[in-house]
Amino acid sequence: MKVSLFITCLSDAIYPRVGEAMVRLLARYGVQVEFPKTQTCCGQPAFNSGYWEEARESARTLLAAFEDSDFVISPSGSCTGMIQHYYPKLFEKDPIMIEKAMQLQEKTYEFTQFLVQVLGVKDVGAVFPHKVTYHPSCHGSRLLGIKEEPLTLMENVKGMELIPLPFAEDCCGFGGTFAVKMSEISAAMVSEKAQHVLESEAEVLVGLDMGCMMNISGNLMYQGKPIRVMHLAELLYEGVKQA
């Protein structure tokens, strides 16, 4: 069975540590991940801005790179959502590509979906003696319905105090190109989100989407607040090493 990593362009360039944590964590269950190097980006920045031809050019690299994978796993609910919800729409007029798009749709999983739903893992055996708060990113939690999976994994981490994030389900204001195009509105949103993180008094903010994490941590750094921001895969892997 071929399990492939879809790293996402953001984690590839900025957060390779997230991909590494995923690969090492999955290896503990005997899942040997492979990494097709011809992959690039899911195309969401272009798609969401209305540039669908440009999005298709990017999407084609994924359709080709994962053509013979059995499982494709990604550290982003947003990019997984792009494949699952919009690839069939993107290629609806192309009978050959839509077939491939639907195959990829079937086999793509967000990281915690794969870990919990497919592998049946609920407790990775991690120890993480810190106060942690969790931001459920919109695309993963709302559009893919990933709500229970991360909570199950976190509840089973030993020594960790999971503090509820006030107004957790509110968007952090990232929205990809939105943060640049509508920077003032986005700024108001991220400032409010960071305020809630600070109110939680957590030492660590954890999430399932590095776009949102980059946004919130960027604001926290700007404010000079030393709150550690991590992907859940990183937290779990660090916790496993400590155990």
Added chain:
Amino acid sequence: MSHGQQASTVKERSHIALNNEFLRKAVKFTTERLRNGKKKATEEHGNWEEWRERGRQIRLHTIAHLDYYLNQFVENARANGVHVHFAADGKEAVELSMKIAASKQTRSVVKSKSMVSEELHINAALEKMGIEAVETDLGEYIIQLAGETPSHIIIPAIHKNRYQIAELLSKEAGETLPADTSILAGFVRRKLREKFLDAEIGMTGCNFAIAETGSMVLFENEGNARMVSTVPKTQITLMGMERIIPTFADLEVMATLLPRSATGQKLTVYMSAISGPKRDADADGPEEMHIIIVDNGRSLQLGDPEFQELLNCIRCGACLNACPVYRHIGGHAYGGTYSGPIGAVLTPALQSNVAEWDDIANASSLCGACYEACPVKIPLHDMLVYLRNRKVEKGYGQTAEKIGMKGFAAIMSNSKRMRSVIKMGQIGQKLVARQGMIKTKIGPLKGWNSVRYLPSLPNQSFRERWGTLEQEVQASNPKMSDEVRQRMEQALEQRKNGGRHHG
């Protein structure tokens, strides 16, 4: 005059709103209250998701057969003695209303809350004719005194706080009124009493129109719509052509969904179903009743696979209350009659002038809170993307963005090119990166770095790291347990049988 063309951009308007502390506090306070109310009411309901799906199905079915149900409604309403008129656009609807007003030598019109009448700017037209038009919904009354337009579908004065309202009403009263809600409401009630008795015409909106009986239904909390529809001799109802539902049984579903979604109320305080003018045996009611069915861009959505569901909207305002963008910028920043996520899609769609209105479609992070809140599950977050796409496909993309996206495609269509771009970034950032952060505010980083820092790129991207990482992992010689293998095989098996569905 249909939706009011804006000279400014959503960016400029939101800049003003974001710097208005009163507005932000007031909008945040009330949307918070409303969405918490909704949350509680839907949890208490118990079967919310099933009812939501039922609501969606009723709306989908009705809109798919809108011609049939409209006909049925019109026939029944006419049989009940109602004068039914059709208006293709705002101008026609206004002319029809004016004609009726002129034939009654009207000096004064009392109105209950109607978003369609806002869409048509009917008050301005009436006033031009020398006819006084008085809003009788408390929020609408306040907005009218302030000379503004509603900034929320159901709470028109949501952007004003108690003190601002007291100030407005004091001016009207000619004395200083305290910022006490019951005193203020008492003043307005007394004031409006006179207006109700004076008016020749009562003008209403329409929440639902029931095809099987030809009845129009009004939902309200203040009792003012009952006054508007019983005291004056003539009633004019302005109704969007999509307000139809087939039967009274369907109204039960709507009466469950709408108040809970709007304010968290189990039921609206007054629900009036009016099936025609006063009959001999009736104690009250208008002697003459007109219903003006307004198209004004609605029929453009019929048959459009991407936007037809817009007509399913029951105008509850839940998407506004859930929207994190609306919370910060309020309704006026959207620039149209309808604000929030529904407004951002409806305004351009009704106008079918994507080139000029694409702007507000950009004022969304596509977080999907609107879709989740919507009692009839309209996928507004998808429609926003479709609007952006139409703009681009029709050739109205901004030049800088077009070039940027061409660049994006050139890089992302080829992994080697992507790799070299990352490499260039790693080298190039040396000028600006300090301690893992980039703080400069030049060029495209200006907006982002005004409230954030950008992380700098690590020395190695994942694809550069992969070679050694793969070796290290392989060296640890991971073993797969039987259970894990079985589960994975099972997942593959299920997939073959079409078992995995993505919603």
